[in-house]
Amino acid sequence: MIDTTSLLYANLLASPLFCIPLTLIAYLIGTRIYSLSGKNSLLQPVVSGIVLVMLAITLLDIPYKLYFEGAEIIHFLLSTATVALAIPLYHNIKYIRASVRPLLLTLLLSGFIACFTAVAIAWLLGASLEVMLSLAPKSITTPFAMGVAESIGGYPPLTAGFVIFTGIVVAVSATPIFKWLNINDPIIQGSAMGMVGHGIATARALELNSKTGAFSALSMGLMGVYTSIVLPYAVRLFL
Amino acid sequence: MLLSLTIIILFQLSGALVQQYLNLPIPGAVIGMILFFIYLCITGGKSDKLMTTGSHLLSHLPLFFIPAGVGILVYTEELKVHGIAILASLVIGSLIAFVLTLLIFKKLAVNINTSDSAP
Numbered sequence: 001m002i003d004t005t006s007l008l009y010a011n012l013l014a015s016p017l018f019c020i021p022l023t024l025i026a027y028l029i030g031t032r033i034y035s036l037s038g039k040n041s042l043l044q045p046v047v048s049g050i051v052l053v054m055l056a057i058t059l060l061d062i063p064y065k066l067y068f069e070g071a072e073i074i075h076f077l078l079s080t081a082t083v084a085l086a087i088p089l090y091h092n093i094k095y096i097r098a099s100v101r102p103l104l105l106t107l108l109l110s111g112f113i114a115c116f117t118a119v120a121i122a123w124l125l126g127a128s129l130e131v132m133l134s135l136a137p138k139s140i141t142t143p144f145a146m147g148v149a150e151s152i153g154g155y156p157p158l159t160a161g162f163v164i165f166t167g168i169v170v171a172v173s174a175t176p177i178f179k180w181l182n183i184n185d186p187i188i189q190g191s192a193m194g195m196v197g198h199g200i201a202t203a204r205a206l207e208l209n210s211k212t213g214a215f216s217a218l219s220m221g222l223m224g225v226y227t228s229i230v231l232p233y234a235v236r237l238f239l
Numbered sequence: 240m241l242l243s244l245t246i247i248i249l250f251q252l253s254g255a256l257v258q259q260y261l262n263l264p265i266p267g268a269v270i271g272m273i274l275f276f277i278y279l280c281i282t283g284g285k286s287d288k289l290m291t292t293g294s295h296l297l298s299h300l301p302l303f304f305i306p307a308g309v310g311i312l313v314y315t316e317e318l319k320v321h322g323i324a325i326l327a328s329l330v331i332g333s334l335i336a337f338v339l340t341l342l343i344f345k346k347l348a349v350n351i352n353t354s355d356s357a358p
Binding site: 023024026027030044045046049050053054057058064067068071072074075077078079080081082083084085086087088089090091093099101102103105106109110113114117118119120121122125126127128131135138139141142143144147157158160161162164165166167168169170173174177178181183185187188189191192193195196197199200202203204206213217221224225228229 | 244247248250251254264265266267268269271272273275276278279280284290292293294296297298299300301302303304305306307308309310311312313314317321323324325327328329330331332333334335336337338339340341342343344345347348
């Protein structure tokens, strides 16, 4: 009797009926904490939302796979929102056309730097080849990165985790670094955020300003295309 | 609202179709973004409802990263073995890349602006 009821609970906990409100509530609490903290970078809703859901499913003993299946509609909307990034791009088209040359030049260098620093630091600290190959595409948005990891011999699920973590690092550090370097131009801010911190940093960039968000979205897409074309060839040169 | 959301999801679908049909290495959602961008340029972005719905969706972008982000939980084993190398690579590597990218763009933007404005 006790077994059947606990099984019923387990089924319910792993269903969309539980996983969707869990995610929404974690996000809402996250946004509340964020505004109460006076918009402290470290307490961005994406960070606290992820941590709260992690805590909840660990305490309730829900396997990640089942949670993800339950919350899949929210993950689906990530692609829908990615499509909607065309809106800030459209609104800022005149700025984009004016900055094409420095943007593309920066992109060429930035893609190389992002891969190189990640692999070099991991190599210095004795990581395995598989880990290094999974780290290389960490600065591009998940669907790009997982495809690249697969084609160069990394481990795609591991890459997905690295990508998310990288995005959080950039999103959290962005405004303190802008202050430190005294960079106030939304074009430069947004481009660097998108190039190094892909979609998660783009979410943060949109919060700063529509222009910052537009350049971040554009740079994220360009960096994804650039890295996924060049990285497989670069890896073949070295291995 | 519902019509606008449907239109955006149809672009998402078209992106996925183009990606599969042409077997492109670019994710379907990014192709969908490009197609939607072209559509906005052609129509002149006149539909206020479409813009409002899209912007509303974007204002909650962080929410949509949560299900994938929680997946970091799964990799605690790898983190135990290579933890320090991975953390240093992700944190220090990303910060160096971010700072250098900002400085490079700043330098290039200044150079290009001054060379353009020079007589």
